Amino acid sequence: MRTVKLLLSFALTTTLFTSCYTEVNIDEEPGTSISINQLLNSHELWYVDINKTLGHGEIPFLQRAFTISFRNGVVYANNNIVGLGDSGNGFGIDIGEYDAYNMILDIDHDIDGFRTFDVFQIDNNTIELYNPGSDTSYFLEGYQRSNFDYDLVFYDNIHYFLQEYEAWEKTYTSELGAINEFDNENYLQFLSGGNDSTFRSSQDENGTVIDNLIWDYTGVYGVGDVSNNMHLKTLTLDYDFFNNEYFELSVINDGKIELFHPSSETVYEFVGRGYIQYLKNGDTKAKGQSKVTVDKKRKFRKDKVDNPRENTRVK
Numbered sequence: 001m002r003t004v005k006l007l008l009s010f011a012l013t014t015t016l017f018t019s020c021y022t023e024v025n026i027d028e029e030p031g032t033s034i035s036i037n038q039l040l041n042s043h044e045l046w047y048v049d050i051n052k053t054l055g056h057g058e059i060p061f062l063q064r065a066f067t068i069s070f071r072n073g074v075v076y077a078n079n080n081i082v083g084l085g086d087s088g089n090g091f092g093i094d095i096g097e098y099d100a101y102n103m104i105l106d107i108d109h110d111i112d113g114f115r116t117f118d119v120f121q122i123d124n125n126t127i128e129l130y131n132p133g134s135d136t137s138y139f140l141e142g143y144q145r146s147n148f149d150y151d152l153v154f155y156d157n158i159h160y161f162l163q164e165y166e167a168w169e170k171t172y173t174s175e176l177g178a179i180n181e182f183d184n185e186n187y188l189q190f191l192s193g194g195n196d197s198t199f200r201s202s203q204d205e206n207g208t209v210i211d212n213l214i215w216d217y218t219g220v221y222g223v224g225d226v227s228n229n230m231h232l233k234t235l236t237l238d239y240d241f242f243n244n245e246y247f248e249l250s251v252i253n254d255g256k257i258e259l260f261h262p263s264s265e266t267v268y269e270f271v272g273r274g275y276i277q278y279l280k281n282g283d284t285k286a287k288g289q290s291k292v293t294v295d296k297k298r299k300f301r302k303d304k305v306d307n308p309r310e311n312t313r314v315k
Contacts, residue, residue, distance in 0.1 A: 036100040036119055039127065040070040043142030045090070046127070047153070057134025060112050061095055064278060066153055068140070073097055075107055079278040081161040082254050085150035105129065155230050158249070159223045162190040166210050166274030167202075168257065177266025182245055187213055188237075188270060190221065197221060199237060210274050223249070235259065 034042075045067045062068070065077040066084065069091045078084055078092035087093065096109040105117040117129040122139070130137045154161065162168070168188045187202040200215040202208075217239065224234040226248070233249040247259040247268075255272045 036103050036105065039119070039121060040100055040105070043125070044145050045069055045143045045148050046140035047143060047148070049139050049141055052139040053136065055134060055136030057131065057136035059115055059131055059134065059136065059138065061107075061109050062129070062138050065092075065095075066157070067092065067148075068095075070098055070100075073099070075109075080164060081154055081157050082164045082272075082275060084154055085148075090145040090148075090150075152230070155233070155251075158233050158251070159190070160192075161251070162223070162257075163192040164276050164278075165255075165272030166276060167213060167272075168270035169206060169273050170268055171206070171256075171271050172267075172269035174267040177261065178264040180261065180264040180266065181239075182261060182264075182268075183266070189215065201237075 046069065047067050048062055048065050050063070061077065064079050066081070067078045069076040071091070074094055075096045075098050076088060076091040076093065077095045078087065078090075080087065080092075094110075096107055098108070099106045100119075103119045105119050107115050107117070109115065115131060116133070117131050120128040120130065122128055125142045127140050127142070128137050129140065166189065168190075170186045170188075173183065184203050185201045186204060186206055187208075189200040189202075191198040191200070197220050199219055199221040201217045201219075202213045202215050204213050219240065220238045222236045224236070226232040226234060231250070235247040235249040237245045237247075239245055245261070246263070247261055250258040250260070252258055252269070255275070257270050257272075259268045259270065260266075261268065
């Protein structure tokens with residue numbers, strides 16, 4: 001009897017040791033216990049964290065996307081800030097097809113063509129897509145639509161939002177506030193493409209057709225954060241002839257913004273005219289307009305500095 005007890009004890013100890021060893025091995029190598037298709041479908045949305053990109057190459061459709069999704073062999077992307085969370089039920093637009101096998105992801109983009117990636121699972125919510133051809137890695141953070149913070153992405157990319165209209169038309173000026181030079185500006189335009197910091201302004205009359213606008217001035221603009229207030233931004237317009245103009249920028253909706261001018265305490269409202277949808281190949285189309293040939297590419301963001309004149313509005 002004693003011999004049997006010893007043998008049973010040894011067998012039990014061996015089983016527990018083996019079981020414990022196997023669990024540690026799985027934890028040390030995340031992603032090995034599920035297939036690549038299970039991995040890609042474990043999250044509905046993959047946020048492209050452009051600031052973590054490694055390498056000197058570019059994959060065009062990843063460079064312009066805020067999120068991508070993999071659904072039954074079809075790749076979807078959110079390329080626009082306007083309508084983020086609503087377009088395609090939150091998934092965005094169909095941009096191509098994919099095949100996944102042996103931790104390899106092949107994407108056949110409708111315009112950009114074929115790209116292949118080695119897929120690495122960094123942790124439970126992060127994957128790396130490495131493209132051998134360009135020696136470039138993109139890092140994607142996984143979310144479900146129910147827990148994805150669309151607002152955070154929206155407000156962290158306001159400069160792209162401003163670029164998604166051909167022009168912003170001033171539709172309201174408050175009666176309160178000192179007369180100032182900016183009162184004369186009726187249209188603003190924020191350019192995308194090679195330089196994401198260029199703006200233009202026009203003093204043409206309200207109601208002017210966008211194609212007929214005469215842009216009186218071209219300068220540099222910047223968008224900044226306000227401490228402890230994600231929904232409030234600062235906008236600086238560099239006018240050489242009357243110095244910089246500072247504003248507190250609030251988004252009323254997807255097509256309307258409010259600019260509060262602290263130095264004069266004037267409130268302005270601007271409405272977006274000529275919505276620009278970024279299509280599969282980066283070309284753009286404005287509703288009711290001919291195709292626009294500018295392209296949008298998300299770029300590395302420098303650290304944003306708070307405006308020293310922030311939150312100056314008299315409540």
